[in-house]
Amino acid sequence: MKKIQYEKRLSGLRAYIEDHGLTGALITSYENRRYFCGFTGSSGYLLVTRDHVVLITDKRYTTQAKEQTVDCEIVEHSQDRLRLVADTMKRLGITSSVMESGMTAGEYFSLKEHLGDHRTVLEDEYFLELRMVKDEWEIEATREAIRRAEAGFDRLIPRLKIGMTEKDLADELHYLVNREGAEAMSFGTIVASGARGAMAHGFPTNKVIENGDMVVVDFGVMYDGYCSDMTRTLLFGDISQENRRIFNLVLESGKRAVEAVRPGVHSSEVEAAHRAVFIREGLDDYALRGLGHGIGLQIHECPRVQIGKDTVLRPNMIFTIEPGLYFPGVCGVRTEDDVLVTESGVENLSHTPHEIHIE
Known part of the structure; x- marks a missing residue:
């Protein structure tokens, strides 16, 4: 798929971030990861800010991720993946974010612990509405x-x-x-x-x-x-x-x-x-x-x-x-x-x- 198509999709996500006074987004579901960056692996965390797109995944998928994504930084995690996600969010300046409400409770509370003072908005319906009109x-x-x-x-x-x-x-x-x-x-x-x-x-x-x-x-x-x-x-x-x-x-x-x-x-x-x-x-x-x-x-x-x-x-x-x-x-x-x-x-x-x- 062409770069311009992913940029258009990301613009909808970035509009949500801007409209809600947030600084980033954390995407965890397979469907939304694929929609916003093209990655088809079964495991990964996609971080989106106004200027950056970062995909965190494990060694099974790093080569695949580099081949499937466009203008996306690939970060490989090993054991403590959620700490790496939190550290990457801090590196990108994400102090408040939208996250998918389908995330497991274990992941959510672990991330909150690593992130400290961090405002979170949980969302699902918006992503479905964004994907409702097909390109x-x-x-x-x-x-x-x-x-x-x-x-x-x-x-x-x-x-x-x-x-x-x-x-x-x-x-x-x-x-x-x-x-x-x-x-x-x-x-x-x-x-x-x-x-x-x-x-x-x-x-x-x-x-x-x-x-x-x-x-x-x-x-x-x-x-x-x-x-x-x-x-x-x-x-x-x-x-x-x-x-x-x-x-x-x-x-x-x-x-x-x-x-x-x-x-x-x-x-x-x-x-x-x-x-x-x-x-x-x-x-x-x-x-x-x-x-x-x-x-x-x-x-x-x-x-x-x-x-x-x-x-x-x-x-x-x-x-x-x-x-x-x-x-x-x-x-x-x-x-x-x-x-x-x-x-x-x-x-x-x-x-x-x-x-x-x-x-």
Whole structure:
């Protein structure tokens, strides 16, 4: 990635430092370290001031850190890493800082002891909001993650049959997306057939997929650190008339939501557009309280498209639209696309058909 892109990202962090009267920032999470400096190692402390960026990591990663970062001082720690972090903060003149609230209590109190009289602001939401609007590079990485997920899923469909297990389906899917260049799964794959479909996060079991089952398959892959997220409810064999009605309502709900997306619209309006379909049919009690979530370096990011949360949509936001209906002991249906807010409307980044029959 180019230096100018990291400088733009750091400018948002530096604006927070300035606005809150602080002298620096300490970044400890993998996602935010990667976002602000490009480092992909599993261990490190990133210090940012108005004029400096310093990454403290251990000997396993020093060569990697020098290759991945731009205009970033690399400091190698050995045993007492938190003392070195505190000493480096003092060297940089950081007397007050923003830290991520996800830091462990042990690290936080140890640092406070080493730092002495030091004002600390704990923050998480701001970082998520900063990452909410994607740059061109992030959008392309997300497109690639979606492309690889869909290519593997396309290859899966001809291999599916009544009588296989949920776990068979998941194992085959994992193999195929890996063959398409996915670097990892974004989260634990969900496969839930028949009555198990009512469990929104039902992980695959040895349950056999039977004739007439609707099977919820929810998965995603990562490419260059960025996540995709897709759900399709597969129709196996002869689907009952009532299940077909439920399936069609979920598809209609998703369509209405996508049509509502455009810059300047509130996320609550998109959520309401999808929910209106379920309210019309008297089925809202069988829906979840949210429609979707942002995706990026994490599988759940801002914006949150759910009841009680509201965000004005802006160009280059990427989030999921995943309506569903869940009937305990009977069945469940969900469909999910990843959408990009454009300057004039919306682009659906997902291209896999929503209706797929397995005979």
